[in-house]
Amino acid sequence: MNQQFDAVVVGAGQAGPSLAERLGKSGRKVAVIERKLVGGTCVNTGCIPTKAMVASAYVAKQARSAGNYGVNTGDVRVDMEAVWQRTQGISGQSRSSVEKWLAGMQNVSLLRGHAAFESPNTLRVGDTLIEAGEIFLNVGGRAVAPDFPGIDSVPYLTNTGILELRQLPRHLVIVGGSYIGLEFGQMFRRFGAEVTIVERSDRLLPKEDPDVSAAVVDILEKEGIKLHLAAECIELHGKAGEISVLAKCAKPGLEVHGTHLLLAVGRRPNTDALGLDKAGVNTNEHGYITVDDQCRTNVSGIWAMGECNGHGAFTHTAYNDYEIVAANVLDEEPRRISDRILAYALFIDPPLGRIGLTEQEALKKGHDVRVGVRPMTRVGRAVERGEALGFMKVIVDGKSEQLLGAAILGVNGDEAIHSLLDVMYAKARYQTVTHAVHIHPTVAELLPTVLQSLSPL
Incomplete structure (x- = not known):
């Protein structure tokens, strides 16, 4: 037909x-x-x-x-x-x-x-x-199924299968320290599971600036999540309810045992x-x-x-x-x-809102990089809520005075970041933000202060 x-x-x-x-x-x-x-x-x-x-x-x-x-x-x-x-x-x-x-x-x-x-x-x-x-x-x-030894015999979950869990894993082992792995890791830890994250890179979120990665590590470790980085040569062993993840090239060698395995290594x-x-x-x-x-x-x-x-x-x-x-x-x-300007969020708690270039990317592109940073402890709204982890970071080109990028790791950071994104789309100078009067008490009200604190690298 x-x-x-x-x-x-x-x-x-x-x-x-x-x-x-x-x-x-x-x-x-x-x-x-x-x-x-x-x-x-x-x-x-x-x-x-x-x-x-x-x-x-x-x-x-x-x-x-x-x-x-x-x-x-x-x-x-x-x-x-x-x-x-x-x-x-x-x-x-x-x-x-x-x-x-x-x-x-x-x-x-x-x-x-x-x-x-x-x-x-x-x-x-x-x-x-x-x-x-x-x-x-x-x-x-x-989701990608990596060619780890043992992939064909050891039961594992992807971002699809883990949504079908109706009972709490005793110990969830996650291979992959990027967005999917971190979001599921934190949520299952809060549900009550023991959680271990194994990442092949030498830091979490390797595409972010090192200070962002380090702050995320601090947030997760404070909740009791175990992290193992630089875990190369990964092998899988075991059966349902008794799985093991080995990283033979880690120094020292790594072996993690758990009840459930989530693979979050790409798509x-x-x-x-x-x-x-x-x-x-x-x-x-x-x-x-x-x-x-x-x-x-x-x-x-x-x-x-x-x-x-x-x-x-x-x-x-x-x-x-x-x-x-x-x-x-x-x-x-x-x-x-x-x-299109790059924009995305990592929805751990507190979330990370990210737009434009990182500090490292801006330097590689030859910009006259100016950076402003303020901790979330300076945000009255965050302190009042008892959620003052993280920081704000803005990156500006000193010659054009235009925003190059920003990261807000903190409460409502995924929302507040949009005021900077719109300024970037307007191709306006960063003073558009510093001269604005923001509502108090909000998270976004600190953005003018962050931009007033710019310093060269």
């Missing part, structure tokens, strides 16, 4: 449904093809369920420390079944909302199944051939089963689809958005890809990926 559409969107993640709606409203006949769950990683196994669990973990931590605020709560016990039910309910409601949204779209049909190219303008979904003049790929990615794009070779679409050595500044592939009429194009593994970058594609295809507005 053959079906013809004007446009096909493969994948109902963050970018897909939004683009489908715009295309449908333009008068195009549109198909959205989804092989599993609409909403993609964010709704089903990423942002929404994990941040729901982070919220539960935060409440557990606050309940245990309630006495510090003059509040007596008694014994605190975490019901993992209830945490799971709450998390699934929030994620399920979000997925249902996307399904209803798609069902109500003008000129848009949702087709279920796996899509693979037969030619540059033809996709096969089961026994059906679908032809379209425009094809937009939004297929996302998945790969879901492009290997798309039949991209039949369409002539280029990928790089890691399987990411090669695109230009407007998300166009090398094949006319085919675009790639979101994690699969290698230009960001975040919900917000995927949504921006949709905006870029829609602007160029529908609005004749030449928006570009290269206009």
